[in-house]
Amino acid sequence: MEANVILCRCGKCSKVYGIRVERMPDGDWWRTWAFKISEKSARNEGFDRNHIRGNMFETQDYPGCPYCGTHEFVQCGYCGRINCWNHEPALYCSWCGKLMDNIIVARDKFDVSANQF
Ligand SMILES: [Zn+2]
Ligand SMILES: [Zn+2]
Known part of the structure; x- marks a missing residue:
């Protein structure tokens, strides 16, 4: 099984954590685990x-x-990285500091595409 780890920053404290993802047969991913990492x-x-x-x-x-x-x-629409979301209507990106004023609701369907990094 193909597995990968992507990094997310917590919007509350700006700390980084890893999200372990496993590839499904159809190309989408399962988020299976999240862990603190420096x-x-x-x-x-x-x-x-x-x-x-x-x-x-x-x-x-x-x-x-x-x-x-x-x-x-x-x-984040500017740097393409991901941040925790706690239902804020707008949020500053903890990676690049820009205001994400057009929040896309992630929920289950999301696309972190390579060309945005
Ligand atoms: Zn968080
Ligand atoms: Zn950003």
Whole structure:
């Protein structure tokens, strides 16, 4: 099974965590696990260079963000990276600092495409 780790930043505390994803046969992904990781280890593991394309559904036991507990996330339209989402109408991207004033509701259907990184 193809598995990958993508990085997300918590919108509440700006800390980084990894989301483990596993590829489904049809090309979409399951989010199976989320874990705290330091930026340094994430870089050492090469997680900051991972790109995936397709929707990311969560499994039943996906634990959510290890910091704020949310299961939802949004993608920044400027830098393409993902942030926790706690139903804020607008949110500053914790990666690039720009105001994401056009929040796309992630829920289950999402596309983190390579060309946006
Ligand atoms: Zn969070
Ligand atoms: Zn950004």
